Amino acid sequence: MAVRAALTRNAHELLFALTGAGLAAGAALRWSVGAGAGDLVWVLTTAVALCPAVWWVVDGLLHRRFGSDVIAVLALAGTIAVGEPFAGAVIAVMLTGGRLLEERAGRRARRDLGALLSLAPRVAHRRTGTGLDTVDVSEVRPGELLLVRAGETVPVDGLVERGAAVLDESTLTGESLPVERPAGDAVRGGTVNAGDPFELRATNDARSSTYAGIVRLAEEAAAENAPFIRMADRYSALFIPATLLLAGAAWIAAADPVRAVAVLVVATPCPLILAAPIAFVSGLSRCARRGVVVKGGGTLERLAQARVLLFDKTGTVTTGRPALTEIIAADPGRHEDPLLLAASLDQVSPHVLASAIVRGARERGLRLTAPEDVVERAGQGVRGTVDGHRVSVGKASWAGRADPAWLDRVRDRAAARGAITVFVGVDGRLAAVLLLRDRVRPDAARTFRLLRRAGIGRAVMVTGDRADVAGPIGRLVGADTVHAGLSPAGKVEIARDESARAPTVMVGDGVNDAPALAAAGVGVALGARGATASSEAADVVVTVDRLERLAETLAIARRTRSVARQSVLVGMGLALAAMVVAALGFLTPAAGALLQEGIDVAAILSALRVLGPGRDRAPRLRGDEAELVRRLDEEHRALWPRIERLPALADAAAGHAGQDRDAAMDALSGFLADLEAHERKDERLLYPAVARVLGGSDPTGAMSRGHTEIAELARRIGALTAELRAAPEAPEPAGDLRRTVQELYAVLRLHFAQEEENYFVLADVHDPAGP
Template sequence: EDVAERAGQGVRGTVEGHRVSVGKASWAGRADPAWLERVRGRAAARGAITVFVGVDGRLAAVLLLRDRVRPDAARTFRLLRRAGIGRAVMVTGDRADVAGPIGRLVGADAVHAGLSPAGKVEVARDESARAPTVMVGDGVNDAPALATAGVGVALGARGATASSEAADVVITVDRLERLAETLAIARRTRSVARQSVLAGMGLALAAMVVAALGFLTPAAGALLQEGIDVAAILSALRVLGPGRDRAPRLRGDEAELVRRLDEEHRALWPRIERLPALAGAAAGPAGRRRDAALDALSEFLADLEVHERKDERLLYPAVARALGGSDPTGAMSRGHAEIAELARRIGALTAELRTAPAAPEPADDLRRTVQELYAVLRLHFAQEEENYFVLADVHDQAGP
């Protein structure tokens, strides 16, 4: 989004003697309107924004920029509902055709798109007038709304300083789901404090009644009061315990393992996104382009196999210990088996295609199988990130 914003302001420079301009609409008026509509439609279908690139005064390319949804976003919305949040609203500066599908994916009750910072402030005011409102953000544009809402929460791991200063609460790790955990901790803290205060006051009043009836000497009453105070303090210290609402966490070496595997995930995601293009090239006419696509497929499958083995041998046992139960990772292991079968089929079809380059059957089968692998991998990786990688705080890094 930052790149797109800079592009919209008109970034210009020179590349090998050519004058280059980048802009959201700088060159739109010089291109075929029908072509532009197709490009924008394709971008909307992918949930991306368009950036036009001109070279020497002519439209040369269109960049499609897309942010990945936070892997813990949908999980966070579910946890917030469970914590008692009755209404969830998404506010964003993105276009409605980009923001709408994301809002439906994460389970937002309403989506306000195309908003300026002032627009976000208006939404925060309207929602605050309905009920106590918590606003969460991590950018400079979110700072005014964070200050307006009843409680402003900034994601400070990679958020702007302005948003952190405007917020009432700063979550210092790059995990959106920590918001739900923070609410659970706050409610548990309030509940334990109330219980401790009422228990301490009740015991003190009972002791006073007993003393007033003459059954307690002053010295015994003083000692009893000290005991009541200690009991109230010990009751309040229960808040330091795990609690029923605390999510399981991986720590130490196991957390570091998750971080390493998350880095591998981030490196594999762009290669997964290339699979449809590789499928088309591998099933195309024989030649250098097909050979390069087949080589890229083989290299990707080899790296994927290594990664999946690490997940099965290292990650899943650690996750199973943290989650408990008889077989909490069984469904994901079944996903690994499906991925391995698809990879085996792709390897066999690749070998057949290299042996008989002109045969149409293996080419068509290869295209379909790679598309199947693409769909399975997207779902599998998203499930791992949402369900398993959130068990450890992952170091902040730029996404693909």
């Protein structure tokens, strides 16, 4: 296929080069040698274009397409028949040039499943009577006992033989958090062992495994998509009959075949052939400048028609990796910081949750220390000594003793937030629970609003995650329907059902999304984190880690199709007018060919409007203003963890008088001072820059009002803190302080989220991994 595509491309380039050289050579010979030599070269040039043009017509008929090339063939043959070689050479150049442009614009990247296949397991470690043999995965048979080493891909479907397996199933389910499979549980091939080695009893061979099924689904779904049909052919159904009738009438009325050829020459559908490809090439260029690779003009046209959006959850509307969101202390009176101890211990653990805990501690400015005597047990947790304390991190039973009622409340709280729990034990007692969850992208809600504005009428979430986790996120971003707990085959089935009712676009980022991306009308892969099978199976790849680019691309696609249609209609209208003039005898074939050149230029200039600004181009901060937003964004990321600590500080500051209360009030005072400095920068630097870009009378007025509310709450907290320091035993200021800090917490979360969604996106700098 690749060789055939290269030959086709080279043939178009050669034809254009030959006809262009022939037109120039004929003119040179006619001037230097004589009219006969020049006309001969022009006739040969016309014949060079006529032969492939006849084949293009025949090939179209074989594929049940009756396209605009018919007029070009008649015009080329007519110029030779009536002795108008110059007109024929001009048509030849325009026809082959248009074909070359169309080939470049309409060329689609083939759905290469190389990345998907490269991830498939190749070998397996089989237990034998004499030890362990490494064999090709195709030799594994059901019932055999295999060893899956740490970090390896599970070769086939099977059952955990003994112990527990900790697996990264994101390749199949898209879920970023690892899962534990105890002895006897089923394990699917294609998942990754994220824990210690474990033994697996095979239940399928490699051809019947889950992963192999994903590959087959992607291949089958890719084969179902129809090829791109040129926009020109859709207008040919009316244009061709009208042209032939007018040419025939002119011939009969004037009894002169030259007049009919003149009509055919100006009717040569170069605007049809050129305008649409140039518009789509321009649209592809616009997308590329925004970090989006669209695999061909046909893909861009189908994207412009999309009315239904299918989207995965994990890694698409969420960041795709767990993050520490909350710390619940079992005993708030303890002096040890459980997060500091847990993160220090987890520094030596390869577990994905351990890295999230370490990252969360560093974001909060904690200085970690080196652990000692570390022991890790797969499926349970890690244990070691940190700063003289015996620390355990993992399951509740592993971490230490705790009140069962408190554990139930904590687990209910985590379930309500869609979070996973990690328990921290210090010196044999449960000290805290850490809540981690996959955060929603800060630009997700805004992206879905823009998609609705761009023409998406229905949004459907398709995910392998649980319904209780997927449902709230779907409602947050405005999904009309949420399908949870889906396998890759289930996603394909929904994509096919939705595609049967309306043009669809599917967005995903994991291997498990690849079949659905191929089954949908247009597949969009978020490929910023590396080349994955979804990127290979998709028609559109967003190379930057910003979901908002999807809405921009859809808007560009719609504008591109609109401009292409307008350009084609303008070209056809001018050509029809010229045809009438030619039919009346006021245009010779040679003059008609030159006029047709002018019509082509008009159509091309119209198509190039895609490169200019349109409604799809959002306002942007640039230069020094963009750098300002980057600096303020860094301050936001530094302040977020401190904002998340406000509820705990409120409880501590309103607690019993003593060292803990004083430390909490000091922390509050320090936070409020830093917050005030940040808000002043926003008001003095960021908001004026945003106002200049957005325009209007006062586009940042509502956000400035938020600053006023934050300042008032900060003032009240300062006054209550001073009152509490003066009267430590007074109950009223303590209660008021707790309530006021909780109010500030709620206002800041909303205000920061609004700034990041509405303002920071203007400079494309916000880290989607942020809160």
